[in-house]
Amino acid sequence: MKLTISHETLYRFEPPMRGVVQSLRLTPSQFEGQQVIDWSIDVAGAERGAAFRDGAGDWVETVSVLGPVSEVRVVVRGTVITQDLIGVLKGHRETVPPEAYLRPTLPTEADMAVRALAESALESVENDDPLARAHALASAVTDAIAYCPGETNPGTSAAEALALGRGVCQDHTHALIAVAQASDIPARYVTGYLESGADGGAHEASHAWAELWVHGIGWIGFDAANACCPDERYVRIGSGHDAQDAAPIRGVAAGIGVEALEVDVHVDDTTADQGQSQTQQ
């Protein structure tokens, strides 16, 4: 599938700030399921620099805007060709040892209920079938948290979302990481885009899911919010231990004031367009 992405993030500051520094993890990396045709990030009035590929294989760069700053607009445009690898992150270059993703962070810390959910999910699964174990945990999380926007916030932990039984993709992802880690399975948070198509079954264009380390295979994506594994509708941007660590944009503004945020994301299937432009050439 050929996916065209348009992603604009606008920060407004009132009163204007003395300066803004952001770390952007906003560039998809290449692997067998994903080929980047073109990609651009534009931040008007910003100094760009300090760019590198991190140990998890993500491209990270830094932008700074000198004050007074009343708004920062991050504009991302790109085209990616995707393939359905039933969630397997094949051919992705990274150096972080999978075991490093066994350690929980604040939002993925397991409580009694998280451990109980993990145990009951794995009750009837063979211990020597790591893939079945990962699937069992993902569907347990799908069943335990109903998709329900507005009930949780960015600070909600896995344990809190599970106790509430409602949440959004961030909560499903934290919960799946928590039950996986509680079952001694390395797990991490992945951000990306999702083409939701006409059926409207998928939830958000700017999306998040989990990757679990499955022995013998490697990292496999599980989207508990949509009860599936990432396929050709998914574009993978980057990963981290939790939502904050994996965030596409992390920023700090120097000054005191109110920050307002507007996000606009479009993911379009342009597979057919590609055919057209090719015939025109």
Place this chain on the structure above:
Amino acid sequence: MPRELRSLKQNEAEALFRRIGITFAVYGEGGSPDRLIPFDMFPRVFQADEWARLERGIKQRARALNAFLVDVYGRGEIVKAGRIPGRLVYQNEAYETAVCGIVPPKGVYSHIVGIDLVRTGPDEFFVLEDNCRTPSGVSYMLENREIMMRMFPALFQENRIAPVENYPAMLRRTLASVAPHKCDSDPRVVILTPGHFNSAYYEHSFLADMMGVELVEGSDLFVEGDYCWMRTTEGPKRVDVIYRRIDDAFIDPLCFRPDSMLGVPGLMNVYRSGGVSICSAPGAGVADDKAIYTFVPEMIRFYLGEAPILNNVPTWQCAKPEDLKYVLEHLSELVVKEVHGSGGYGMLVGPKADKAMIALFDQKIREKPWNYIAQPTLALSTCPTFVDEGIAPRHVDLRPYCLVGEDINLVPGGLTRVALTEGSLVVNSSQGGGVKDTWVLAE
């Protein structure tokens, strides 16, 4: 020395310390947090040959610790070879996935390695712990010497005592030697302090002064483009090497704790893209964890192919069931420490503890066994020390400061800490310990 002269000298020393302004903040006590650290005029003396062996052992350890850090953030050979359990390394709180794949300039993660040693026999030294992050106390080493030289100049003429005064110059050379590849001129070095509320602020400003470099707080630095800059009255100046005295978690709110006000937003990106060096490198803490400590002799064999010159204190890991059982049965004989604790807080000295204290630790260890290690109480060496009754033996330890950059250097000396209470084994200044000058006699 007659009693009157002694008290005269002691008063003189105290006045000198007050004038210089060395104080040490003690947490968990009432009253003024800034107090003088007690100084004992009796120096601790090492012969040249004793020191030569110690020096070889310390440098060997510093080399192995750095090789370990480069390895565990790289290919992880020591884990793959089964010599250290991966769980202890990769699930360690101090392991930073943010620096995986990074080899800092000259392959050095820990530039100042403070190694705490105790002596148990004429030729027997044990390493109590390694400090790979930002070991403090070196200002006392320098001040103790200066005060001894002012008070007893004749002793320094009669004895050939190796100098320690070149430590700041050596530290500066070490820091400059690990400037990033992108730095093409004389490297600008700064010390990053959390500020004057920090207990070691005096040391930060002292070292900046002695090295002739700027002492900065996070708000004095900013990130723009590929580099980190310092605000000055003459406009921004590029910074090449940051000797940071703040913890990893606070270095950069865009990478670690988002609520940190002490760090510099974007600094970790500049570091990771090779625009600045940070000393010690973020992530260095995984090498000085008390659970990793047990494996340092293994590191020396694995990376250097050498036999360890300095011994570890035998250590029981409460995370291991058989060790846990032994520890719980022998609490009254052992010293129990938290894996991540420092400064002598949260530890149990079994032989000195009452029943309630032992019961409390019994419970704590059962709740979180992986959080504790235990060691035997060693027959620590003593040093003559002035006390109210005259001169009496008191237990001491030693922290030399090993500098690792392009080469490895060690000034002949270190910080000798002394437990001033009779029979006490706790020398931490936060627990009422004192300090002494440390003399290495030249051959």
